[in-house]
């Protein structure tokens with residue numbers, strides 16, 4: 001059941017996430033203008049911005065997915081508001097710690113803080129432990145919250161029903177149907193729990209070396225595996241949380257019957273759960289000490305992780321909208337475009353994860369190109385759709401009368417224009433994570449400038465939505481609500 | 482009195498520091514890396530041409546010596562010659578031996594090539610240049626003239642330059658063939674593998690490696706990598722078991 005306290009904490013999350021999003025986009029645009037030689041940042045400042053941008057974006061969109069599923073989960077099982085508030089407080093504390101390290105401590109080892117970089121102190125000495133601690137604070141908050149949600153689901157559904165295994169047999173146990181929302185939420189929460197545990201192990205190993213004064217050192221290979229086990233998986237699971245929201249809300253706002261869990265939906269998501277946990281090996285293609293078998297697992301799992309979920313979702317969404325009378329609104333348009341962005345970005349990712357292509361695309365701007373596509377034009381749109389729906393829910397009006405076509409046109413031009421400039425540069429072998437480009441990359445700066453201007457258009461739409469949504473969210477805090 | 486002593490100490494420090502040599506004599510192999518080498522004019526037995534014409538054809542290793550050297554130059558060149566022969570690498574590169582002593586003439590360099598039996602070897606080139614100071618500065622090489630010994634105080638320096646004229650590796654001292662091979666790869670823009678080996682204080686390495694046999698074995702680190710998934714599975718099963726028990730009891 002949706003209580004007032006759940007609405008209040010969800011509103012607080014939405015306002016905070018959107019505010020952080022606007023700032024993080026501004027940092028992104030600043031970086032892109034610097035790469036375009038329109039402004040001239042000190043390199044250390046650029047990398048501090050890169051670190052803040054990366055860690056903030058990954059963090060807010062992971063947690064946005066959790067906020068959405070937590071809100072909708074209340075339709076099926078009781079959810080704990082105290083855990084939600086606990087996670088919110090730790091998130092705010094964690095973000096403040098991280099921003100203090102990057103802006104005051106000048107920490108700039110990127111959001112991946114790949115071992116041993118944080119130990120090569122090129123910033124304030126305290127910034128390394130505080131950055132790691134900040135990540136720990138975020139991790140603990142989200143871990144406890146995710147476990148709490150998982151346990152609530154398991155209280156109502158048996159393990160077999162949670163994973164919808166009854167839908168895989170020919171003899172249907174129709175007495176209990178697992179809603180797709182529960183299946184996808186379970187799959188994603190399990191992934192989140194695993195990757196947050198990987199983060200805990202990683203941080204413990206970092207601190208063990210930090211405090212051992214040389215008597216204990218880490219294996220760079222293990223640390224890199226753990227880093228991507230955590231980072232890659234978290235980024236992927238955030239998307240799946242967004243998809244859980246889509247399965248729950250899109251038919252509802254479109255005026256269509258709810259999605260059902262069929263055998264292929266159950267199979268697709270079960271496969272995704274397993275494969276997504278091993279796809280991160282593709283980040284280690286260049287690590288020659290990793291045995292070839294692991295590299296093969298990385299390539300195969302990358303295909304198998306994305307295909308079932310993507311194929312099933314694309315099919316389900318096509319069935320929903322094709323030749324059916326749909327009640328279009330900003331919410332379901334955002335869901336629909338999010339699926340398009342996710343699929344385009346997914347194809348970009350598959351191209352890159354294929355070893356023969358990776359030799360050319362590794363660490364070029366193709367990498368930010370594909371992940372910005374399925375984030376900025378995929379996952380973000382899923383969460384914005386939820387935010388828009390929730391804000392309307394808070395004011396009790398899902399029948400928006402305002403025209404949204406200009407918003408959508410600008411969003412498409414700004415968003416896809418921005419990522420297209422990354423794709424062009426990636427195909428042209430421009431390396432990623434460069435503060436300024438060497439002269440040899442003749443068109444890199446031009447593409448960066450163009451990308452920055454497109455991103456400005458994207459930012460305008462986000463600000464527009466921000467004011468619309470936040471205005472409604474604030475209403476739940478009014479005493480007369 | 483105290484004032485006098487302090488003034489004396491202050492004056493001594495100022496005078497001493499103004500007489501001391503600049504402390505730029507460094508043996509680091511990292512200085513000037515990834516910067517372009519100065520495109521000086523070279524005089525060789527084959528004629529006069531610019532350095533860019535040499536590296537433009539194939540990557541080049543530049544050895545800095547002078548012919549009157551009574552120290553490191555001879556063993557340095559000798560070992561360089563032996564190591565390159567031993568490697569018998571098929572990779573494309575040339576070796577340019579440049580004198581950094583303006584007193585050396587082209588005839589001195591030709592005589593040096595003869596002494597090492599390298600006159601007819603097209604891979605080797607012996608040269609002098611009138612722009613030696615410019616070349617030295619561009620690679621971060623600072624020989625110091627010792628007027629008492631009438632010798633240069635200098636290190637044995639080998640500089641690797643790729644086909645675009647960038648300094649991509651520097652080696653100081655007489656080095657093993659293995660190091661040379663790394664330089665040959667670097668100047669040819671080949672990928673150079675490097676990874677710290679598992680050590681005693683590295684408790685959780687993913688693999689153990691025996692350098693003698695080249696054998697790799699799975700190790701404790703892989704268990705650490707599996708730990709997050711295992712803990713989650715245990716958590717799930719533990720909770721669903723507890724639930725089953727509670728259901729049975731009720």
Ligand code: HEM
Nearest residue numbers: 025028029031032054057058110111375376432433434455
């Ligand atoms: C229009 C909005 C955005 C702009 C202008 C922007 C801009 C940028 C730029 C310029 C970079 C550095 C690229 C490089 O040279 O490697 C970057 C990296 C990154 N961005 Fe964005 N970005 C935006 C949205 C997002 C979103 C929505 C996410 C969501 C997850 C995101 C996550 C990241 C991450 C993880 C990195 C990598 C940081 C690293 O390499 O350490 N960005 N972004």
